[in-house]
Amino acid sequence: MTVTDNLRPPEVVMRLDRMGSFHQSRLSFMRNLLRRMKREAWTFDRPRFDIGDDGVGTALYRVTTPDRTYTLVAFAHDLPPDQRSDRVIATAWDATFALYDGMPSDVDVARLRANVPLQEAGRVSEKELTLSRANRSVRLWETVVESLARGEQPEPDLVEDVGYLMRTTAVYGSGKFGLADRQSIADRAELLAPFQAEMLTVYLIRAFVLDLVEHMAAVRSPDAVVLEPGLRRRFGIGNSTGLGMAPFLITHPRLINNWIMAREEALARVRAVPEATAEEIAVFTAFVDRAGRTVDTWHSEHPIQQQKLAALRQDLDILQTRLSESPITGSDPWDRLVVWSEDHLSVEGQELLVSLLLEPYGHLVDELCETMQADESSPARINGALSVAEVRQLLEAQYGWALSIDWSSASSDARAWYVSEEKLEPRLGERHQEPVGAYEQPLQPGRDAARMYLQLADWSDQDCLAVFLQQHPEHRHIARRLTVLQTAPYAEVRDNTIHASMLPIDLLRAKLSFFGATHFDPRSDRWVRITMFQGAPYPEELASADPDAWTYPQLDSDL
Amino acid sequence: MIDLSHGEFRALVAKAFRGAGYSWGLTEEAAFSAGFLAEAGFPAAEAVVRLLSTVDGRPVATGMPDRSWQGQSGPLCPICVGTSLADQGGCEALAIGPTVEPLFIAPFLAVVATEATSASASSAPDSTVGFVMTWDGGQCEVGVGGMVMSGTAPSEPVAIGISRCQVDAGPQSPVSRVRLPPEVFAELERFAHRVYAPATEASRAAGAGAGTSDND
Numbered sequence: 001m002t003v004t005d006n007l008r009p010p011e012v013v014m015r016l017d018r019m020g021s022f023h024q025s026r027l028s029f030m031r032n033l034l035r036r037m038k039r040e041a042w043t044f045d046r047p048r049f050d051i052g053d054d055g056v057g058t059a060l061y062r063v064t065t066p067d068r069t070y071t072l073v074a075f076a077h078d079l080p081p082d083q084r085s086d087r088v089i090a091t092a093w094d095a096t097f098a099l100y101d102g103m104p105s106d107v108d109v110a111r112l113r114a115n116v117p118l119q120e121a122g123r124v125s126e127k128e129l130t131l132s133r134a135n136r137s138v139r140l141w142e143t144v145v146e147s148l149a150r151g152e153q154p155e156p157d158l159v160e161d162v163g164y165l166m167r168t169t170a171v172y173g174s175g176k177f178g179l180a181d182r183q184s185i186a187d188r189a190e191l192l193a194p195f196q197a198e199m200l201t202v203y204l205i206r207a208f209v210l211d212l213v214e215h216m217a218a219v220r221s222p223d224a225v226v227l228e229p230g231l232r233r234r235f236g237i238g239n240s241t242g243l244g245m246a247p248f249l250i251t252h253p254r255l256i257n258n259w260i261m262a263r264e265e266a267l268a269r270v271r272a273v274p275e276a277t278a279e280e281i282a283v284f285t286a287f288v289d290r291a292g293r294t295v296d297t298w299h300s301e302h303p304i305q306q307q308k309l310a311a312l313r314q315d316l317d318i319l320q321t322r323l324s325e326s327p328i329t330g331s332d333p334w335d336r337l338v339v340w341s342e343d344h345l346s347v348e349g350q351e352l353l354v355s356l357l358l359e360p361y362g363h364l365v366d367e368l369c370e371t372m373q374a375d376e377s378s379p380a381r382i383n384g385a386l387s388v389a390e391v392r393q394l395l396e397a398q399y400g401w402a403l404s405i406d407w408s409s410a411s412s413d414a415r416a417w418y419v420s421e422e423k424l425e426p427r428l429g430e431r432h433q434e435p436v437g438a439y440e441q442p443l444q445p446g447r448d449a450a451r452m453y454l455q456l457a458d459w460s461d462q463d464c465l466a467v468f469l470q471q472h473p474e475h476r477h478i479a480r481r482l483t484v485l486q487t488a489p490y491a492e493v494r495d496n497t498i499h500a501s502m503l504p505i506d507l508l509r510a511k512l513s514f515f516g517a518t519h520f521d522p523r524s525d526r527w528v529r530i531t532m533f534q535g536a537p538y539p540e541e542l543a544s545a546d547p548d549a550w551t552y553p554q555l556d557s558d559l
Numbered sequence: 560m561i562d563l564s565h566g567e568f569r570a571l572v573a574k575a576f577r578g579a580g581y582s583w584g585l586t587e588e589a590a591f592s593a594g595f596l597a598e599a600g601f602p603a604a605e606a607v608v609r610l611l612s613t614v615d616g617r618p619v620a621t622g623m624p625d626r627s628w629q630g631q632s633g634p635l636c637p638i639c640v641g642t643s644l645a646d647q648g649g650c651e652a653l654a655i656g657p658t659v660e661p662l663f664i665a666p667f668l669a670v671v672a673t674e675a676t677s678a679s680a681s682s683a684p685d686s687t688v689g690f691v692m693t694w695d696g697g698q699c700e701v702g703v704g705g706m707v708m709s710g711t712a713p714s715e716p717v718a719i720g721i722s723r724c725q726v727d728a729g730p731q732s733p734v735s736r737v738r739l740p741p742e743v744f745a746e747l748e749r750f751a752h753r754v755y756a757p758a759t760e761a762s763r764a765a766g767a768g769a770g771t772s773d774n775d
Contacts, residue, residue, distance in 0.1 A: 089763070126564065126735055175566025183565065184735060377565075377594075379587040381670060384646025422758035429756075439756040442583040466646035469584075470623050476584020476642070 006271065007264040009489075011401075014260070016495040019249075020506025021308070021348045024551060025355035026362055027262055028516030030199040030533060032369040034547040036190060040066055044207075044539035047103070051076055051212060053219045058113065059211070061204045062103060063539070065190055070129070070197075071100045072204035073112050076212060084135050086169040086240040088425040091121070093133040095166060095209070099201045101127050101180065119170075119177075120423070126180040129197040130173045134166040134205060137238065141165055141213065148217035149224045159234050160297045163519055163531040166209045167238025171198045183377055193369045194255070195515060202532050206237045207539055229541070233550070236519075236534025241512065242527045243426045246504045247417065248511055249493060250443050253481060254374040257488035259514050262372045263354070264490070266365035270357045271335040273364075281328045283360035288323065290552035291356060292316045294518070297553065302522040304503070308348050315349025362548065380484045382476070384466025388459045391468075391482070395453050398485045401494050402446030403453055414500035417443040428504060428526060444498045448478045518551065561744045568737040569594040572607055574751035579611045581619055581638070588645075588667075589638045595666035597737045599705055604739035608746045610637070610660040613716075615750075622659075629656035634716035641667035644721070649675065649690065651723050657716040662708070665692060668701040668721070676703045689726025694719045702726035 012018070024031070036042075043064045051057035061072040079094045096117045100108065108127065115122030116131065124131055140154075140162040147154040173195070175181040185191050210232060217224040226232075249256050276284075295312050322340070330336075334357055341350050358365050386394075396403065405412055416431040418439040429436035442448070452475040459468060469476050484491050496502060504526040512520070517530035535553070537545035563571070573590035581589060589607075596603035614622060614636055622636025624643055629635075635658040644650060644664065649671035658664070668690040675688035689702030694717045697710025704727070 125562075175564030178562065178564055178567070181565045181735070377569075378591050378670075381674070382646055385648070418756045419754065420758050420763075421752070421755040422763060424755065427756075434759075436756050439754065466643065469646060470639075470643055471620075473585050473619065473623070473639075473642075474582040476582055477587065478584075480584060480587070 006268045007261075008267070010492070011494060013264060014490055014492060014494045016493060016503065016506040018347050018351065019493070019510035020503060021346075021351045022510050022513035023352050023355040024513050024516045024518055025263065025266075026358045026365055026548065027259075027266060027369055027372070028514055029193060029195045029369075030203070030516035030536075031548060031551070032193050032366075033196055033199045033203070034536060034542075035366065037063075038542050038545070038547040040190075041543070046207075046211075047071075049211065049215075051215055054078055055212070055216055055219075058109065059208055060104070060109075061207055063200065063204065068188070068190070069102050070200060071103055072201060072208065073098045073100055073104060073109060073116065074205070074208045075113060075117055077117060079135070081138065084138070086135060086167070087242070088170070088244055089423045090169070093117075093119070093169070094136045095205075095212075096133045097131070097201065097205055097208075098124055098128045099130040099197060099204075101129055101185075123178045125178055126184065128179050129185065130171055130201045131177055131179060132168050132171040132201055132205070134168045134209070134237070135240075136166050137162050137164055144213050144227075145216045145220060148214065148227065149220040151221075151223050151225050153225075153228055153231055156231060156234070159231060161299065162238075163234075163534055164236050164238035165213055166205070167240050167529065168202060168205065169240045170244070171201055171239075173198050183375075186373070186375075192373055194259070194373050199515070199532075202237050202239075203536075203539075206235070206533050206536075209237065210235060210538070233535055233537065233541075236531035236536075239512075239517065239530050239532055240527070241508050241530070243417075243428055243504060245511060246428075246507045246526070247426065247441065247443050249507050250445065250497065252374070252376050253484050253491035254380070254488050255372075255376055257484075257491040258372050258374045260490035261488075262368040265371075266358050266361075266368050267338075267354050269364045270361050271332070271338055273334055273361070274331055276328055276333050276360075280360040284328070284356065285323060287356050287359045287552060288316070288319060290554065291352060292320065293553040298519055300521045302524070304505070304525070305520065305522050311346040312348040312352065315345040315352070318344055319349065319353065359548075380480055382465070382469070382479050382483050384464065384469065386465040387461060388456055388463045388465070388468060389461035391465055391479070392453065392456055392461075394482050394486075395449055395456075398482060398492065399446065399449035399453070402449045402496070405446065405450065405496060407447055407450055411500040412496065413444070413447060413498050415498040415502060416440045417498070431498075442477050444496070445478060445481055445492060446494075446496045447498060448475070449482075451475070452478045516551070560738050561741055562736040562738055563744075565594055565598065565735075565737060568597055568604070571747050571751055572604075574754045575607060575611060575747045576638070576750075578750035578753035579615050585619070585638055585642065588642050589663075592638060592641060592663045592666040595669065596662060598733035599731060600734050601662065601708075602739075604737065604743045604747065606660050606662065608743055610663065611750055612746075613659050624655065628653060630658075634659045637661050637663035640664050644668065645671055649723060650721060653721045655719045655721065657718050659716045660713075661692065661694060661717065661719045662699065662712060664719070664721075665699050665701045665706045668692065669703075669706060672701055672726070673703050687725060687727055689724060690721055691724055691726070692719055692721050700726050705731040 045062050047062055048060040055076055056078050057076055059074040063070050075096045079092055083092045098112050098116045119133055144154045214226045341353050416429045416436045418436045420427050431437045505522045505528050508528050509520050512530050517532055519531040521529040535550035569590040572593040573586045576586040576589040593603045593607050621632050623639040624635055637658050637660050641664040645667040672689045687702050692699045694713050699708045
């Protein structure tokens, strides 16, 4: 069934305020992974856990799939608190990791011990798929160790408040620092969907972190207990993300198109359901109520997020009232609900509803995960035979929003994306106040489309693009983006990415929602904390767990 | 020797070309071309360094071919020639003026060959569209499967001829790492470094978001 005529248009979807309101869904990469792990009965074991009383040492967490083995190699360190930093410029961490392609030998582990703790300053090999590091939540770590050592469970409210014992500050893949290139693993069925190796890495890190905290409690006292399973699942792995991730959506247009296209297609399929069964309605309603509990436990100190959460709470009240007053019934019930939401809910509530609508319909939408990858290793070919007239029309159609911006106004191009000499950290500067404009990265397609359009005014309709680009190679990258948009309508963010009040966290949240992240907690307009796998079954629980039931708190628990 | 992943190599080459003054659109294509050559086992890193050392300081426009595929004031740039050829869908037969490191043109011909071959696949299933690039002392056949060079790679800017033909440059196994001598790596990094903004205290504090200590 194809319902691609009924997709929400890019002009609606590809706006930063809406993308910055995306929520995780069935299509999220970590959920796709969990379903596969369960479906294929992956097995897990821990061939090594050599952690000393000082919390320092090495551990191996191995997963065996029907075809292959992967092993997380984990190093625990003794990090002085004044060195704990989530920034790209950090040089030491509480724990460092690599995901090995197979089962590492002692020689491999020794090689990794010499390099992995150095992260970007070391080298890994094509036998490693990912490289990552994590820092403790200082507040929660000590509290949990202390409670368990006393023979008690930690306070659930505190656990919910933080949500993780450690947070990753980068999970590298795709050839960085010597890792295996994506192209050499992309033909493996389990790694075809996006970021599966990275999600597997975080899943195994979570298992390690919980084992480590229980180990430290046992070191402190022989009467220590382990975490009760329900509470143990309330720990996710945090993630701290800043500007390093923000350019991704702009530098991977074909990939982003495929993610968004899959989500919009999924929504369209659910909207096309002519009548909902009682069971489908019950599943949906239960998820709405559980989402309400999520919002109750979702805290942020940042004013932007507090506003969004207030709107979301209100949206959920309105939605729950609507559902109790007008139960789901009749024909095209979901389509009518979506139409209603566009007039009655904020963008946060609308996008939460999109995610919730997918929950009862795994049989219609889960397969779309296999359509979300894209090969971005070669630049898209430009059709040089296009006439200038055609190019102008395409620019007007795809970048009309950018052509109508007054680019001479200082606020229009107030920002500049650049890479600092300092550990190659990506930064966002103030163009009119700092000398960074000359170093700008190609992350402002709106402005560049407007520049190309202006240049084309000097050319006649029948001239061809190939000749134009020979004389003006500075417009080549926009010409390429224009070409991509012909077959990838969701490839472009249709907002000004260098505006004075642009929020990089909108880009971060969009990407992280596709990972499956929850509890977005911005710390500034360009730095966000999230939680991953919070509530998910641990490896030893997978066989008896529902791989899709964990992303919202259960209704019948106190947690 | 230094081993890089393909992703690392392409990223470094892109930055190096940008550091030498190429526009972002051309750097994307330069990285693709160098990456293609590297996967085919050619010493692409060294060739990039030779190319950039030759063109550094020259406006990129001087490397762009004119309407008769000649350079106006010095040798042509192979990235400029390659992208011009790709934009017009290749050629039947062409004589191109002296070009620095012309092997960088071959990957662009390979892309055109692949497209042309699949476009004619239904009507002529056994046809393998390709190109032959010739220069004084050698030639290169480019097809769907890859590229095969015979003779010697040019060490000086050299005029080249390109013609479309049937080619059976059979399937090749790409190398999984790009291997380069440390001094070549250092040269690429030297060009790439021009892309980075100098670090300042102000930019460290404001530019990235988090503070410098993260104990929570």
